[in-house]
Every structure is written in C-alpha cells, then in structure tokens.
Amino acid sequence: MKANRGGGEHGQHEALKLSSFFFMPERPRDYLVLFTRFSVLTCLIVSVSLVLRATFLSPSARDYSTTYGLKLTAVPQKAIALPPSASVGPTNISHIFFSIAGAAETWIDRSQYISLWWRNTTRGFVWLDEPVKIPENHSDVRFSIPTRVSDPGWTRFKFSSSRAAVRIARIIWDSYRLNLPNVRWFVMGDDDTVFFTENLVKVLSKYDHEQMWYIGGNSESVEQDVMHAYDMAFGGGGFALSRPLAARLAAAMDDCLQRYFYFYGSDQRIASCISEIGVPFTEERGFHQLDIRGDPYGFLAAHPLAPLVSLHHLVYLDPMFPNKNPIESLQTLMKPYTLDPNRILQQINCHDRKRQWSISISWGYTIQIYTYFLTATELTTPLQTFKTWRSSSDGPFVFNTRPLKPDPCERPVTYFMDGAEDVRDSGTKTWYSIGDKNYGHCGKIEHTRLTKVKRILVTSMKTDPEYWNKAPRRQCCEVMEGKVGKRKEKEMLLRIRKCRSLEKI
Template sequence: MKLNRGGSGEHGHHHHHEALKFSNFFFMPERPRDYLVLFTRVSVLTCLIFSVSLVLRITFLSSSSASDYSSSYGLRFSAVPQKALALPPTRSLGPINISHVQFCIAGAAETWLDRSRYTSLWWRNTTRGFVWLDKPVKLPKNNSDNRFSIPVRVSDSGWTRFRFSSSRAAVRIARTIWDSYQLNLPDVRWFVMGDDDTIFFTDNLVKVLAKYDHEQMWYIGGNSESVEQDVMHAYDMAFGGGGFAISRPLAARLANAMDGCLQRYFYFYGSDQRIAACVSEIGVPFTEERGFHQLDIRGDPFGFLAAHPLTPLVSLHHLVFLDSIFPNKNPIESLQTLTKPYNLDPHRILQQVNCHDRKRQWSISISWGYSIQIYSYFLSAKELEKPLQTFKTWRSLRNGPFTFNTRPLKPDPCQRPVTYFMDGAEDVRDSGTKTWYSVGDKNYGYCGKREHSRVTRVKRILVTSMKMAPEYWNKAPRRQCCEVMDGGGRRKEKAMLIRIRKCRSSETI
C-alpha cells in the first residue's frame, strides 16, 4: 500500500521527476532575486517562439508574392528538374586527345553514299561519334572501303513533331545534339557538329580545343566568309557546315532545352541558327576560332587557301560546290593530295610564309603543303597576306564584301603571280620535311616582259622546313620567315630551293 501511494515503481518515479523539472523552470519565486531568473527564462522562450513564427511568415509571403507577380505580368515560373541539369562526371583527366571528342555529323540517306567519300578522308579508327541520317540506308558490304565502316545512326523520330517554316531537315539536324548527348558515351569532353561534306583536320581541332576548359560552357566555331550571309543569319553564330564545338556541360543544358527551342524558333532557316538561339538563351556567347571554314564562297578558292590566317586549319566545307583546289584533279583527289603533307606536319598545313628574293627582286608567298606564288616585282608583306580574290560571294556571286580584306586579281597578266602547286612531300631526318611544287597553269594569260618570263622559267620549287611543334600555337603567334637558298644561275633557272625557318629576333619581312 505504501508503494502505491508513493508511485508505481520506476515509471511512477520517472514521471514525477519530469514534472519536477518542468515545474522548476517556472518555479514560484520565494525571494526577490528569483524574479530576475523567472523573467530571463520567460524572455528566452518568447524570443524562440517569435523567431520561428517570423521565418514561417516570410516563407509564406515570398511564395505568395512570386505567385502574385507571375499572375500580374503573365509569367510562368517552373522549377527545372535537378535530374535534367545534373551533369555526369567527365571521368577524364589529363591533356585532351581525339578520344575525348564525339562527332555529330549531319547526313541524309539519299546522299550519304556519295558524301561518305568526304567523311572517310578524315575519319579514323580512333574517331568517336556517328553520322546521323533521316532514315536507314543500305550500305554495300565492302570491307576494303572504310567509307562503310563509319558508324551511322538514324535520328530519333521525335523530331517530326516540331513545326518549321522552310527547312524540315534543319529541325532534325539541330536535334542531333539531343540524340548524341542521350548516348552518354564515357570520357567525352566535347561534342563537335559538322556536315557530311565537312573535312576536319582533327590534330588541329584537338590543338584548338586544348586552349579551353572543357568543364566550363563553351560554344566555339567560325562564321561565314560572305558578309551577305552573316547579315542574313548572324555574325555571332557558328555556321554549321564549317563545324563547331560544344563542351559537355553546355551540351547537357542544350539537350535539356532543345525541344523548347525548336518550338520557339521554328521560323529560322538553318539548324545552326536554332542552336545559336538556344545557346544564347542559356547565356553563353559565341567564341570565334578562325580555323573553322564555312567557305561561303563560289568559284576558285585558290586565293583564300593561299593566304590562310595565322591559326591552325581546323575544317573546310562546301568544297563540293567549289572549283577543285588543285588543277587537273577532282575534289576528292585534291583533298587526298592535301592530306599527304598534313599527315607529315599537321600544325603547319596551309600556313603562309612570305619572303623576297632581293637579287632578282621577286616577291614569294608560300602556303605550305598547297601552293606558291611568285611575283616579278616587290609586294609588301601586308599585301601578300591579303587573299588574292579568285572567288565570289556565296549567294549573289558578287565581288564582295567579305569578312576579310582581299586584293584584286589584276587584269594585266604581267602583274599576276606565277603559281605552283604541291605534288610531293616526305619526311627528312632531324624532324624536317621536304615538299615539292610544280608550276600550275591558272590561265592567267601571256606576259612578254623579260622580268616575268624569268619567273616562268622556274618549273619546280623545293621547300625544306623543320616540323612545327605543337607548342608553337601556345605562344603569341608570329609568322615564320623563308629565304631563297640558290643564286639563280643559269643551271638553276628551272629549279629553286627555299628554306622556311624561324624569324630572327630583329628580322622583318
């Protein structure tokens, strides 16, 4: 009985102890100083309750005001799913190489068998990516032809639901960035877009991309050479035929936003315009690299290729619509010829070097691996750097304007250059190369002047050089120099030897 009066075992004692603790917090004061302790404890609890109430009220007001704001101004806010924005780790460390690039090549089943001749010129076993077609295509079974070993896929059929104003194919091609990203291939740092008639110089592409942090959002390429094309479409846009590169973080955002962009920008003509508009919405600017060439020109590309800007050659496009770059050869044979010196010294291909033969008062311009021009009079280095205008604009077939300066092809045959084209290349010891150039007829007309006829006697030119180290493009660019090694005696009139070398510190051209 006594136990029952005092509580029921351990549980009774526990509840009694808790009651004592709670009552002790608000004990009735018996002495004056105890009133101060009571006041302090009540104040702490009051502040705690007020703070919690304030936080809850601010949260409620914020959500209410955002809703009122969107209702008042017709805006709709939607939370972006975190899963959509989550970037898979690149899982890739160290310097970039070609295995870190995934190509997204736009093609069509109707033309792929023919256009594959261009893609096969640069696609290797180490190349990653796919050619995206609109429908399946039956390929011949020919194990000896590497054209038919290039991986081909059919675009996801989802693209057919989007409306368009002029080009339905542009919708599908723009969405290949979505197709490519969904594959989630490992160790991809860059997605490179291009057409099936675009020629990529992959060593130089890797060299250019190495300048940029692939963990950041980058949109890199080149615009059109014809001003009329840039005005019609955009200056701050990478033209798709010349190819452009998108870093993986940007590709993730693009893949997430692409369908909405296709709906909003249905009125654009090209796939590249749609992608550029979507990139702009993400807030990423266009970064221009002058080695990507859309080649929005018509006619003879000789003048343009013979005066390449001082930057690595990354791509060439539209060659199927231009005159062959080498005389007496078709476009494919011409590109095969250009590939020979490229494979020997990829970072030097098409690099322009200018010099003068002071004894004979000649001006010489070399586009390494491609062509040589010799003028029977002096031209300044600034003039030689300007492309000789042997071409017209892409759309209107006019003489310009272009996005670079040109110099006219003089009507007087005596003021036109004698032209030579590369017809041989080989390695030499100590990391050097030799390239041969033979006189090529450009139908520039006959000049009977003695000075000009002395040039035409030269039928063959040998050019020697050391291979250009990849580090060359990591430094401030400086054009190299060249010098004529023979004195032009009678026995050497039909041949010339030229050496390309680094310019001396105080040397000028």
C-alpha cells in the first residue's frame, strides 16, 4: 500500500479505482449501489476465510504438521482422526495393546493373575484410579508390569450406581490417545482376567484389522444376559476392538458416558456406544466371563470346540485343581499350555470297548472315566458342578448341562494333570493322577477296578499351526494295550490322534 500511496501515475490510478468503489453517494439510489458492493466484498472475505480454515484443519494439514514440524491448533476430541495403518503382514503379539482395568486398592493382590501371562513382549498398561505404592526393595516380577493412572477427566461424568464403571469405560480413550505405532487391536480386560495370548493372536488373525470389529464373549448365566445384554461382550472375559473402531469409540466416548449414565457396568456403556456407531458384536467362544458360582470343573472339562482365549472370576470360584489355590491351579495349567497352546482344554472323547468305559479328555487339565457307555453328545455336555452367578440357582445357562447323577456309581472317576513335557518328533506327553472331587464312594466291582488306575499317560502330536483356520473337528483317542508293563493295572496309556475318514466317536 505504501508504494501505491506515494505518487506516480500507476499509484494514482489504483487509488482512484479504490476510492471510486467506496464513493460517497450524492443521490438516494446510489445508497443501493454502495450496499450491493459492500455485500459482495463481505462475501468474498468470508469465503476466503472458510477455505483457509478448512485447509489448516484438514487431515492432510495435520499430516504436514508431523512431517514438517508445523504447530497447529489441537484437534478437539470429537474430531479424532483415523490414523493410517502402518504395519503389514500377519498379526502378532506386538500388534495388540492391552488396556487392563485395575484399582490401587487391589493391585498388589490382583497382579498375581496378570503376571501369569504378561511378558516382556506384551504391550499395554494396567490403568489405576490412583498411584499405587510398591513395596520397597521388592524383587517380584509382577511389580514391573507397567501401570498408569487414568486421566482425571472421568470424574466429571454422572453415574447411577457404579462410579468406577465410568473410569473403566473411559480407559479406551486413555489408551487410544497415546497414539502408539503399529497397534492393530485394543484388548480390554480386568486385573483378574487371565489371557492366553498365543490363542488370542490366533483368533484376531482371522479378522481384517483395518475394518471395525468388536469381538468378545457373552455371559454364561442367562440372568446376567437378560439384565445387561445378549449382544455385548462382557468386560471381565475381555474383548477386542480393532483400531478403526477404537478411534471412533474414543471420539464418541464422552458423549456416550453422558447418555448412558444409568447403566451399571462399563462394558454395557461401551456396547451401547458401539451400537450407535453401527458395529455389531462378534462372539468368539474362547472368551470366558465365567459368570458362575461354585466349581467350574464341569464347564472347563467340556470346553467348546474353540481356542481358549481368557478366563475370569477365578478368584470367586473353587480352584480348578484339587489341593491347590487359584494361582497354583493356573500355574499348573500354564505348563501344558506353553507346549501346545492350540490344544489346551480341548476335549477328546473315546471308548474302551473291552472294558465298556467312556473316556473324556480335557487336554492339559482333566480326564473323566465312566464305567458305562455315554454318547458323544452326552460327553460334550458339561456336568453341572456350578450355579448361576447372581442367584446361585441351577440355571438357566446359555449352554446345555447334564446333572450329576445321585448314584455315585454313575459319576465319573476324575484325574488331573500333574506333569507335561515335549517329546521328540513334535509330540507331547501329559500325566494325569486320580483326584478326589468328592463324588462319593461306589462299591461295585467295575468301579473298584477303575479306581485301581491311579495314573494315565496321554501322548499326542502337537496340533497343526493352521488347526483353527480349518473347519473345526474334534480329534479321536484310543486306549493303548500292552504298553505299561508290570504296572498295567495302575496305569493307562491313551493316544490322541486325528480321526480316520469314516471313524465315529
């Protein structure tokens, strides 16, 4: 402007044009001309401003800020963008970020459960309500599990019954905003949830992580599903959100917390928010909330034909193994799991036709033997050794059960895994010793003959790495004769193998 204002023909000409645009009207109709020109100029200024604003707030501009170091205004939570996927290749444990809900008051005790499955390669945090004081001079590895305190913003949201549920629901916002690289899945769980991470990777690998997925398990007790929802993942059993869905959920979370303040649990708040996004619940039968009371034996001994992904509520249930506490029981289960993760708790059934015995193996956990024939359908139906979660009643459950017979002679003799090892040529050996489940005493000759078998050795080849990517089918087993020498009355040898083409159980 200074160059134009100083003199010269060009400068005077430009000044004349500018002054003529804003001339002072001499007649009334000139006011209309002036108003029209002023309106046109105003529209031009506003249009240019909107274009510039859209440019600097667009996703591409935010990318430039990372690449070239430009400092732009912070993006509001509601405008959280979907970051591009940077990783390629098969999903592995490094692509999973665990967001575990904990509390400072119970962290020292509950860390025993997480330490069973957390490794140096595990990514994630246990999110606490406040800092926890770790004992001085500790050497326990469980205290090296990374923890963080939830963002205090959760305290501003109202609630009806469970204040902690608000914070736990918002953990997905805490986790996503860390913006960590190469995260394909966010997996939520409680501090007493035990994950079987190799199987979790196997399950999630079936799904396209660049699409929006909401994967988990339902409650086992119908009364829980009726009270909360059938079409949602129960949080204690754990559930997985793909990164694109986590981004949408994080952006919508605060509004959802305001709308769904009347729900009891964090998982129901999350499920309702995901429903607004339009993503359905995908159930995987290996996630276990374990909404049952008493002895989980019958359920675990007849595990569904699916990879074991998680176990929850074990602190409230009878120990899995006799004469062991819950932590010792899980430590025992982890031994065979590390040898053959795909096979853990998988049920294999067969019959000893010579003795007319029915045999059911829950690999790595237990063996049941009956002194009479049972059909395959009966063997795969869980014995009801448990009650419902809320009312401690006999049901209903979301799966069929069969009752324990009142006659002790009709109940199984039970064995529990007490040893596991690798063998050459990619095989395994597991040992099972007779264990008392307080099923009563039977004086019949055949039952007495069975109880003389004190130990069972099970051999098998390790499962095919692609086992769960194929159409599922239970394997078969058979009693091996003449393999146990002088102690054949006290020992039994079973072999697990693929079923023959025309073989039936």
